[in-house]
Amino acid sequence: MRGGAVTTGSLLERESSLGVILMLPGALLLMVFMAYPFFLGIWLSLTDSGIGRVGRFIGLQNFVDLLSDTIFHQTARNTLIYALVTVPFKCALGLGLALVLNNRMRFSNPVRAAVMMPWIVPTALSTLGWFMIFDPVFSPISWLLRHVGLISKNINFLGDPGLAIASVCWANIWRGTPFFGIIILAGLQAVPADLHEAAAIDGAGLWHRFLHVTVPHIKGVVLIAGLLSVIWTFADFQLIYVLTKGGPANQTHIFGTYAYQIGLSATEIGMGAAIALYMFPILSVFAVLLLIYLRREE
Amino acid sequence: MVGGETLGRRTLDIYLPLAFYLVFLLFPFYWMSIVSLKPTNDLFEMKYNPFWVQRFTLENYRYLFENTAFPEWVKNTLIVSVVSTIISLVCSILIGYALARLRFPGSNFLGVGIFLAYLVPPTLLFLPLAQVIVKLGLYNTYWALILTYPTQLIPFASWLLMGYFRTIPKEIEESAMADGCSRLQILVRIVLPLSIPGLLSAGIFSFTLCWNEFLYALIFMSSGPMKTIPVGVVSDMIKADTLFWGSLMASAVLGSFPIAILYSFFVKHYVSGLTAGAVKG
Secondary structure, three states: OHHHHHHHHHHHHOHHHHHHHHHHHHHHHHHHHHHHHHHHHHHHHOEOOEOOEOOOEOOOHHHHHHHOOHHHHHHHHHHHHHHHHHHHHHHHHHHHHHHHHOOOOOOHHHHHHHHHHHHHOOHHHHHHHHHHHOOOOOOHHHHHHHHOOOOOOOOOOOOOHHHHHHHHHHHHHHHHHHHHHHHHHHHHHOOOHHHHHHHHHOOOOHHHHHHHHHHHHHHHHHHHHHHHHHHHHHOOOHHHHHHOOOOOOOOOOOHHHHHHHHHHHOOOHHHHHHHHHOHHHHHHHHHHHHHHHHHHHO | OOOOOOHHHHHHHHHHHHHHHHHHHHHHHHHHHHHHOOOHHHHHOOOOOOOOOOOOOOHHHHHHHHHOOHHHHHHHHHHHHHHHHHHHHHHHHHHHHHHHHOOOOOHHHHHHHHHHHHOOOHHHHHHHHHHHHHHOOOOOOHHHHHHHHHHHHHHHHHHHHHHHHHOOOHHHHHHHHHOOOOHHHHHHHHHHHHOHHHHHHHHHHHHHHHHHOOHHHHHHOOOHHHOOHHHHHHHHOOOOOOOOHHHHHHHHHHHHHHHHHHHHHOHHHHHHHHHHHHHHO
């Protein structure tokens, strides 16, 4: 009995064994519900599995088939637009927001809390607000434009194939702007005030100071926020699911929603897994870039 | 130059852009709130200004509690979020402490692995994960979400806590160890009390993410009374042609409310948590 207690005790005292023991509970969850499904997904993508049907191994057939699937082409194009076009807007608007918030003002805490709301509240629910703002009948934007006489007929934000992708991008920019704002604000507050003063004394104008004092200080956080945002937007699901479900005519499908439609609605799990896995190489590139940058910073 | 700044200039430089941002970022919430407070018929009344409430009513909120499963969804969301957050915090404290303070074989590799796990999106995993959930018999139970949410939370929370633990001077721990405290006693009695702000950040972050999660909840908890708020509202309140905008918006407002309140109280903790990852690396 006593011997057993001593062994347990020393296991918990020796750094090497204690470290491993402390990692176990979290690592176990990550293995069962993240690592294992990842490899299971690779296996599924190599089969013709369906729901309730054990698949046969068919090699890379799913991946090859997708290459000649025009909806998949559309999906890939939409995803790139959705992830890459929105990020510069979020970044620019977030930078503006941060510069405004960085001034001393009254009520700065409630204002900060308020502007963070799009990022904080459940996206599926705030997107319902946009769902109504973009409605062909009840849209307040259409109402306003009609009243000032700019349009005569309501705009069909989500039903018009050309407009739909712009509308979902707009909602995404709205949601992501506060994230950039707060991250950049933290970067701005790390800029030593005397640097600005010294530059001002040297006669540097506002623009010059921004370019040579502010930008070098916030470059790093902007890059990190940008890479994270690309990864998250690329792999998004709920905003598009709520607004359009990928429609009209697949004009707003992204990898996540298309994988859901093929994998669950059409019950072709193997094909759905292949669609999702097409994200992997692109996500890896951005993840590796982020990792390299963070390592270099250290 | 700073002293000579007039009110007019401040208005132009600060308050005007600020007003733009407030309108841009808050309008959807304003819109949801006023629609939720109007009788449905008023929406169709073209002579009314849609940006204002002419006839105030709480009917939409009453409908939500009496004619929908909304109260059930609130209960489910609360249970899942609280239990998941606790599990994630416990795991993250242990991982964070191990990575911050202990040297053990593979710790470097595990650190990078945890960071990469932070970048794995649910959309990459949901199809195979659905099969795992079904095979384990967890489908349509609380456990389906309680056990899968931590995979999205542990990576960030461990990272954040590791940063916090590293700021605690090693000497405190060393002197406690000289007094005969074990590592675990040190963790519980010294490190955790000194890390309360970090624990709060990680806790709020985790709770918010659980409350807001959509994809896993949509797939793993699909039967009526087991849904969470976001999924219940999106899948049960939107019924093809007859859209009850008032109660739909009321449910969106109510579902967002707890997070908005929680966040307003702890804005500093959340922001420091959010920026810790990005600024400190």
